[in-house]
Amino acid sequence: MQVQFTVNGKPASIDVAPNTLLVQAIREQLRLTGTHVGCDTAQCGACTVLVDGRAIKSCNTLAVQHQGAAITTIEGLAAADGAMHPMQAAFKECHGLQCGFCTPGMVLSAIDLCRDHPQADDAKIRELLEGNICRCTGYQNIVKAVQQGRQAMAAA
């Protein structure tokens, strides 16, 4: 089946089998390997992408379900001049990562949660990020990064 998306601001058209997962289409056909696969069972959040601005787990949904959608992966966050998105910069500055495996999903989930919860305190951020697992247990700095990134996004 032919599926058309806008991926990181550019049109993309790919042929997929009806049972192709969105994460497979992103990684294997579009070659955007910043979207990771951790569990493949919708638990870890490593595969999180934004679909029409909302964070979803791309291992848990079929590519054909997103015909016409605007998809943003971690590769699409930086500005055209290469400047990091404020949330990416905050993760870097706050050392909100160790091995980095969870980081693309964390950053995309953080961007989404900040839009809906502009006043979330640390406890609320931890609750909202419960679908994203960091195996390096860097949660303290991740929460710090989300707070800093949210402020930077609000000021941008």
Ligand code: FES
């Ligand atoms: Fe999708 Fe873990 S790989 S939630």
Ligand code: FES
């Ligand atoms: Fe290693 Fe989160 S930084 S899994």
